[in-house]
Amino acid sequence: MVEAQKGPWVGPWRPHRPRGPIMAQFTSPGPKYSLPGTTGCQDHCITKAKAPAYTMRGAKAPAPQSCSPGPAYYIPASITRNGKYVAPAQHICGRPKEKTEVTPGPGDYSTEESCKHLYKRAPAQSMSFRHKAKTQQGPGPAAYTLPRQLGPHTACSPASPCYSLRGKSERGSFAEDLSKTPGPAAFPKVQLDTYKTRAPAYTMGTKTAPGGQGRSPGPADYSLGKVTLIKSQAPAPTFGIRHSPYTLPLLL
Template sequence: MEGAWVGTWRPHPRRGPILAEFSTPGPKYGLPGTTGHPGHDPTMERAPAYSFRGTKCPTADSCSPGPRYLIDSSITKTGKHVPPTALVTARPKTKIAVTPGPSDYTTEPANKHVYLSAPANSMVSRPKDLKSFQTPGPAAYTLPKILGPRTAYTHAEPCYSMLWKSQYQSCFQDLAKTPGPAAFQKVDMDVYKPKAPKYTMGLKTNPVGKGMGPGPADYSLGKLSVTKSRDPAFSFGIRHSLYKASLVPETNHD
């Protein structure tokens, strides 16, 4: 083995992996792969898998049977082409219609519409009797009843019906069909006891005018003469005209 010396020892090639170089247990455990569909790592997301189908057979350039069959020239893509031709056939036979002659008509009944004729009455057989009328007889009518609650023209007396015997508290009464305690609803105590006052809990109202209270300048003190004595006040009147007579006589100036 040849190589450079490092101090007192010569380095040699590594024989295998050193455990100190790995933070995992090493190749002892095999982790599942992250590719493919089967055996995928369950901790990783798996993308949808698609399978590849085989390739199709190469299509031939021509699918015709070739010159094996002889196709007539009158055969087209829409069918057989037949040109219009005229056929020479025998003369068709004509059917002779048997029409009535002059002797087949009788004009005597029509003469009365053309010529004047006397009135004539024809003798006919006696007509058959009409269907007999099925009128109701005396026994077909029924008089209205005079007994019972619903009478037509008489005053009905009070009627009473006979009922069967009551089964209440009898030996034949089926006590299993009677309602139990759970069949009755609970009666409110306010029905037979004094009713206590009730109060409803409403929503909490917001304080009115929060932060918008009036200041000192919003109040008007008004006139203090209501609570205190008022000083004499004088009002200024209008200016009088020079041509208007004075209300104070001049003799009172002295």
């Protein structure tokens, strides 16, 4: 097999021409992020003015020589503008089934009662059984009481004014027991804050625990020569690795 490209070997592989564009070879974002065009109606740049677009149709097809549907659409002679013409014919079908029902006969009717609706007749009273009387026991004379004639609450006679006599109250009498009244010790002591200006009050609490429980750094843990926040610092260049030529630059 003959090699198509020849060149020096770089380690275990030989460099060759790439089949397509490599994004790392472009310093710009690449062809993927190209600006939209300003022509046409599709994918037009939104920052540019867009002129009115018109649609152009193609040429019309040539007109056929014959406009009839052809022999495949032959219309029979029985088809008219009102539909298909069919000669009058009688349909032959089976005999319908008859439903046999039991109807009343002449003996089921009573014609004697019909005469009173056709001819005049004297009024006739109908006689029925005697109704059952409802036996309900009513109150007797002894169930009623006459209103009283004496006293303030009389219904049919005037009454004189009456007064009610009430017993003598024990309060203020000679029989009042004064030992049951509350003494000075029965009333609670009123605080001074109720009727005077309240004095400031203070609360005594327990001693709080120290905040830091871990080990704190001492003076020897600080390096005063490396302080760069409040003092100027000399330039200190750093040495890094060599970057690839295909790496995009950092844009700030």
